[in-house]
Amino acid sequence: MARPVWSGALSLGLVTVPVELYPAVADHTIHFHQFERGTSDRIRNRRVNERTGDEVTQDEIVKGYDLGGGDHVLVEPDELDEIAPERSRRIDIEQFVELDEIDPWFFDKTYWLKPAKEDFAKAYGLLLQAMDRSEKAGIAKFVLRGKEYLAAVRAGEDVMVLNTLHFVADLREPKDVMGKLPELPKPRPKELDMALALVDEMTAPWRPEDYRDEYSKRVEELIKAKEAGKEIAHEAEPEPSADVVDLFEALSRSVKNRKGGGKEPAKKPAKKPAKKPPEPELSDLSKSELDKLAREQGVKGRSKMTRAQLEKALKAS
Known part of the structure; x- marks a missing residue:
């Protein structure tokens, strides 16, 4: 089981729940070591003193802010921790917003939030249900690995999801990156x-399982082939299509x-026969449960429906 990357407390008003943060995305990038060509000698990166050339251990290194002209302000790691003692151990929800109001441009990384102990499951479950029913995300700030993050805390399927968000100051406008844009x-x-x-x-249901990292697969095949002393066959580049002037x-x-x-577009999931649940049961279900039921019954457009719309669609199915 993975280890938490952060532990602290999720706070909403006077309700505080000790939680642990886990990465929700795994890195499947194939990593290589570096070697000098023609030898079996590893190439390694080392931290060395620029003046003496001596190697320096991590605990002997401090941070330095460049003032220009060769001058620096040196800062100890402990000093950075001391200026944000509370926020480094708390995720304080400052307000709630509609989830679809957050432009995808702002989203960065995804994490799971779970209660630190079974004793806190009741309070955690209450906040999870409230977020699920309201279809809103809590906006908070917290410190992870010496950096402050803006975050959106929302309901997932039986677990809270925390998405780190970019600050507005981190986002670059197209004109600042690419210069003048052409007239359209x-x-x-x-x-x-x-x-x-x-x-x-070309429109089809969103089915993420239909998409694979083909490049990593080819890299693995290359490694296996070279290990076995074989050559891997490469696919021929497709012929360039003739230019069509008329749009x-x-x-x-x-x-x-x-x-x-x-x-062909991905086939829509087959509509499964299901008995129409009685109204009281539907009203007791969470949005994620309603969405799952709608998916089983082949309800169209469910991904954009609110909880109330899902319930209405299920009643009519």
């Missing part, structure tokens, strides 16, 4: 209609290719 001419109506037709033709013609071809034998 207004599309002709028939081009827009054809583009919408292509979007509709409408390009869109028309795309739609025809989709309809006439292109890649």
